[in-house]
Amino acid sequence: MAKFYGIGTGPGDSELLTVKGKKTLEMIDCLYTPEPKKKGKSLALSIVSPYLPETLEIKQRHFPMVNDLSEKENAWNDIANEILEEVKAGKNVGFITLGDPMVYSTYSYLLERLSDHIETETIPGISSFCSMSNALQIPLVMDEETYSVVPATASENVINTALETFSTVIIMKVSIELPKIKKLLEEKGLLASSVLISNASMEDEKIIMGLEDLDETERISYFSTIIVYKTRKI
Amino acid sequence: MAKFYGIGTGPGDSELLTVKGKKTLEMIDCLYTPEPKKKGKSLALSIVSPYLPETLEIKQRHFPMVNDLSEKENAWNDIANEILEEVKAGKNVGFITLGDPMVYSTYSYLLERLSDHIETETIPGISSFCSMSNALQIPLVMDEETYSVVPATASENVINTALETFSTVIIMKVSIELPKIKKLLEEKGLLASSVLISNASMEDEKIIMGLEDLDETERISYFSTIIVYKTRKI
Structure with missing residues (x-):
């Protein structure tokens, strides 16, 4: 049929x-x-x-x-x-x-x-953040760890709870929300534990390890995701 | 090389x-x-x-x-x-x-x-919960929604925060933790919104939609995952 x-x-x-x-x-x-x-x-x-x-x-x-x-x-x-x-x-x-x-x-x-x-x-298909963590070869979760996926457009309250509770936090659709996300990561002291990837697995893939020096007013690709690795050295 | x-x-x-x-x-x-x-x-x-x-x-x-x-x-x-x-x-x-x-x-x-x-x-490879949601054809997340992945062995506190904060919660490695998980879902009134899948995508795949009648002392497969869909009809 x-x-x-x-x-x-x-x-x-x-x-x-x-x-x-x-x-x-x-x-x-x-x-x-x-x-x-x-x-x-x-x-x-x-x-x-x-x-x-x-x-x-x-x-x-x-x-x-x-x-x-x-x-x-x-x-x-x-x-x-x-x-x-x-x-x-x-x-x-x-x-x-x-x-x-x-x-x-x-x-x-x-x-x-x-x-x-x-x-x-x-x-099913491979999600971009899954491909990203494999390209970085940094595990999303091991043993008893936890992770969460939030869109950058979610409320500050939800993003903060995720950053406080989970071992690894994936922030999707960052795009124009970069200034807000950078502020929240900075408040939690997590900029150095964060990786920004644009155009994952594509020819023009761009990876920024550690976001301390990232200019938040920079125009980034629509396909940009941040992985916050709270329990890993990046 | x-x-x-x-x-x-x-x-x-x-x-x-x-x-x-x-x-x-x-x-x-x-x-x-x-x-x-x-x-x-x-x-x-x-x-x-x-x-x-x-x-x-x-x-x-x-x-x-x-x-x-x-x-x-x-x-x-x-x-x-x-x-x-x-x-x-x-x-x-x-x-x-x-x-x-x-x-x-x-x-x-x-x-x-x-x-x-x-x-x-x-x-990268397809995770079991990703395959499960595709088999069910029930989206994990849409628009502004969020999801989180926790192992059933995580603390009650972490699992409760996940259930309170996220639209969809995936509880992995349920196995012998089923009684604990069932209790936490019951306390939050979420048994009817939960799906248990064992051996996802395999020949002996087993799906239980709504966990109200599930005997928590039942021996379930090592490869069992629960998806809690807080914002969907299942």
Whole structure:
């Protein structure tokens, strides 16, 4: 029976796709992918491009990144309806999403519109912070340790609780929130224990070990994450 | 130059290995793997077995699971020395570890004994809880949400803070700690929001949605994880 497949592409390096993700891309009839903000190829599409059969039909669709919820919902509804029709017509349809589909992905909004109506399957991917800690070769957690993942847009209260309670704290989507995050890390004396990584596993990956000298007004990549290693030497 | 490669196998399904992990297994000269506790094949080895060249030399080594730190350290030293000699002699050596190498893996102890002496590379893997949320198709985090990962052996205080502060809480290595965890979830009224998964992505995977009726004295698999979804209907 035809199905809808959500596929996590991993963080950037094409080889960090799973074997299952690769096999799925080779068998589907049609692939949906988020349209890039600027002209050019979508990042998710670049990652999987080595595995796509030449004949695969690719449909880029625009997901508005705006504050207006109804504008976003309209787009999700339209794209979900389009996918629904294709799967009902017997096509196996894929959708690619950066990192892991269950971690901060717009894919969730498509899935909740589809899963009651057609068969769906979701294939995990490597999260950017996971790839980062492997590239650094500094363990996220050992033995009795704990870690937490917070978006930089979370409240100061939540970020402070995370920094106080957990061995390792991952702060995602840093971007324009860098001044706030730098202030919170400074207050806790954690700047020297923090690593900033932009564009993890990509060709233009950038790693800053220790954030004491980082200019917080610097414009950093949209794909920037901080790992705070409270219990390691970095 | 010869290298030491740590490879995350993912949670259990062979197809959840990364393409990079697969390619590395195909090119190394020798593979080290933890010896199973009982006789039979190691789980990590079963996961990667579809990709291993017939001629690949496989060395199972015993990692003692005991409280005596010096016994464990002796074993890590011996295995690290053996690997060191092989890499120095020009062999590319691999080591496989369940899930992701940077998340609760004994691999960390080998790596810290090797990384100053030889070239090392670590290849990420899908963590069991990540595979679980994808199998359930229930997002771990959306938008401003947060999640945390704690071992069931952590203090009640840490687990309670996690349950109070984060949208989603992943409790790993539940096993014999089930009575304690069930009590903490009950106190917070979170039993109905919790999912227990044993042997994620394996053939004998077992999923219990909502833990109100779970007998906490039941013997559960060593590979059991609870996801507490505070903000989702499960």
